[in-house]
Amino acid sequence: HNNExxxxxxxxxxxxxxxxxxxxxxxxxxxxxxxxSPKYLQIWEFCWSPNGKGFAAVASDLPFAxxxxxxxxxxxxGNSNRYSEIHRNVDxxxxxxxxxxxxxxxxxxxxxxxxxxxxxxxIFVVPGDGGKARELTLGHIASDTWLEWTENDSALVTIAHxxxxxxxxxxxxxxxYRTTVWKDEAVFS
Numbered sequence: 001h002n003n004e005x006x007x008x009x010x011x012x013x014x015x016x017x018x019x020x021x022x023x024x025x026x027x028x029x030x031x032x033x034x035x036x037s038p039k040y041l042q043i044w045e046f047c048w049s050p051n052g053k054g055f056a057a058v059a060s061d062l063p064f065a066x067x068x069x070x071x072x073x074x075x076x077x078g079n080s081n082r083y084s085e086i087h088r089n090v091d092x093x094x095x096x097x098x099x100x101x102x103x104x105x106x107x108x109x110x111x112x113x114x115x116x117x118x119x120x121x122x123i124f125v126v127p128g129d130g131g132k133a134r135e136l137t138l139g140h141i142a143s144d145t146w147l148e149w150t151e152n153d154s155a156l157v158t159i160a161h162x163x164x165x166x167x168x169x170x171x172x173x174x175x176x177y178r179t180t181v182w183k184d185e186a187v188f189s
Contacts, residue, residue, distance in 0.1 A: 036078035095119035
């Protein structure tokens with residue numbers, strides 16, 4: 001111990017040494033892991049393709065917290081450093097990618113006011129191999145927060161904030177028509 005005063009600081013330098021969040025396989029028998037997502041691609045959210053060989057992900061080129069707000073929708077197969085960007089919209093956040101059961105479409109939620117983990121907005125569908133995204137919920141008086149494909153891929157089941165209440169609805173893929181199955185002044189997620 002010496003008599004010199006030690007300068008202490010509680011300053012934390014935010015995001016000075018960022019690390020990419022990536023996907024890994026885990027082998028159950030031995031606990032070994034293997035990284036399977038492309039290098040230098042930040043994975044924010046993902047879903048597995050129905051054939052089990054690929055992924056759709058909300059991803060960004062940089063691992064900074066603010067990068068989520070400009071993330072894109074990408075697809076890739078495991079163990080590859082290649083990925084395909086299938087949807088980009090710099091003015092809206094993307095969340096909850098959900099692959100159709102046949103694997104030919106990906107639905108996702110997009111919004112202009114969401115925060116990571118608290119997403120509510122419109123539902124879009126894009127071909128699984130890329131192309132123009134189509135907004136299914138244009139004109140709906142609702143902000144969807146969750147979605148799942150029906151077994152035959154003809155509709156999406158959604159949870160939404162709808163006209164001051166919470167609703168459970170079906171949205172037709174062909175027409176975008178919303179059929180509200182249940183609505184109440186309640187909260188669930």
